[in-house]
Amino acid sequence: MCKGDIPILTHLKLTLENICKLAHEVGFDACGVAPVHRLDADALFMDNWIAQGLHGEMDYLERNCDKRYDPALLVPNAQMVVVCLLHFDRSGRDYHRRVKSMLYALDAKLREVFGDDIVSQTHQHVFCDSAPMLERRWCVEAGLGFIGKNHQFIHPVLGSMVHPGEIIINKVVPLSDKPYPIAETCTDCQLCIDACPTGALRNDVWDARECIAYATHHCLQCQIVCPFNKHI
Ligand code: SF4
Ligand code: SF4
Numbered sequence: 001m002c003k004g005d006i007p008i009l010t011h012l013k014l015t016l017e018n019i020c021k022l023a024h025e026v027g028f029d030a031c032g033v034a035p036v037h038r039l040d041a042d043a044l045f046m047d048n049w050i051a052q053g054l055h056g057e058m059d060y061l062e063r064n065c066d067k068r069y070d071p072a073l074l075v076p077n078a079q080m081v082v083v084c085l086l087h088f089d090r091s092g093r094d095y096h097r098r099v100k101s102m103l104y105a106l107d108a109k110l111r112e113v114f115g116d117d118i119v120s121q122t123h124q125h126v127f128c129d130s131a132p133m134l135e136r137r138w139c140v141e142a143g144l145g146f147i148g149k150n151h152q153f154i155h156p157v158l159g160s161m162v163h164p165g166e167i168i169i170n171k172v173v174p175l176s177d178k179p180y181p182i183a184e185t186c187t188d189c190q191l192c193i194d195a196c197p198t199g200a201l202r203n204d205v206w207d208a209r210e211c212i213a214y215a216t217h218h219c220l221q222c223q224i225v226c227p228f229n230k231h232i
Contacts, residue, residue, distance in 0.1 A: 012113050014173055019082055022113065026105040028084040028165075029158055032142030033173050036078045038070040042137050049205065056208035068132035075123045075168045082106075082169055083135075083142035088161040099128045099165040107167055118171050128165040135164045146185050150192035150222035151206035156184045159229035161220075184228075192222035 012018045016033050023031035046061070046069075055061045067073045071081060084103065091098050103126045110118050119125050127133050136153040140146060145155040152160040193201045200210035201222060212219035223229055 014114050014118075014171055016173055016175060018113075019110070019173065022109045023082070023084050023106055026102050026109065027086070027090070028102060028106070029087050029090070029162070030085040030144055030155060032083050032139075032144045033175065034081045034083065034138060034141035034143070035172075035175070036071050036081060036168070038072075039134055039137055039141075040069075042134055043069040046134075054205060054207050054209065056214060058208060058214075064132040068134060071133065071168050074132070075120050075125050075170075077120070077170045078125075078168045079172045080169050081138050081142065082110075082167040083138050083144060084165050084167075085139070085144060085155060085158060085162040086165070087158050088163070091163050095163045096128060096130075099163050100126070100130075103128060103165045103167060110167070110169065114171065118169050119167065120170060125168040126166075127168070128163070133166055135166065138166055139164050148192065148226065148228070149186045149190060149204075150196075150201060150226060152223060152226075154226070154228045156228065159231075160223050160226060161229055189227065191225040191227070195221045195225040197221060 019033060020031040043065070047065070049055060050061055061068075072078045084099075084106065086095070086099055086102065088095075107119060107126055127135075129135070136147055139153045139155075145153055148154045148160065150160070153162070153164070154160045155162055197219070198210045198212060200207045200212075208214045
């Protein structure tokens with residue numbers, strides 16, 4: 001159907017495949033979708049982690065916990081989380097700005113193709129490191145990879161050097177073709193644990209107080225040694 005010479009793309013079905021196609025068009029390297037639900041296991045883990053003081057001075061993690069564990073409390077009528085990844089190589093120095101502008105471009109395409117009511121008209125629904133969202137977990141929920149022993153999200157092809165961004169949408173996407181489960185995991189590797197200069201990775205937890213990256217941003221050791229980053 002056309003209006004003058006401008007094609008109107010409203011014939012596309014709301015599917016994972018079509019959302020991913022639009023995400024790739026705006027430049028993302030990978031895309032997945034997950035149904036909104038409360039992240040009960042993560043809530044338990046994080047509450048315990050924070051109670052032990054392992055979050056160091058990241059006091060903000062003590063606030064907005066309910067919203068962080070359940071996107072339905074962030075955006076009314078939230079149905080699905082669209083998760084997109086951009087590799088470090090293509091994000092430039094100001095990755096926040098780059099990923100956000102790509103997310104807004106995707107948001108505009110989603111509304112154009114699937115209707116304005118696909119996203120909230122009243123609430124922030126585009127996120128990049130900027131709201132109480134457990135981003136790494138949503139990457140896993142969206143079928144994009146797994147969380148490694150270095151406590152980073154790892155995409156089996158792109159590795160861990162990726163920036164995630166999310167759009168919460170208000171319509172249900174059928175997910176029968178969801179690419180679960182991700183077969184690759186760390187198995188018996190522990191290169192990152194051995195390479196960490198401070199012992200911040202131990203006993204299956206990440207101790208932010210000991211992590212150089214948390215304090216200064218100048219350590220990627222546990223990602224550099226990871227075999228999943230070697231082929232990039
Ligand atoms: S960033 Fe550096 S200090 Fe922090 S866990 Fe990784 S290797 Fe250890
Ligand atoms: S270095 Fe090995 S153990 Fe660590 S995250 Fe990568 S694959 Fe997993």
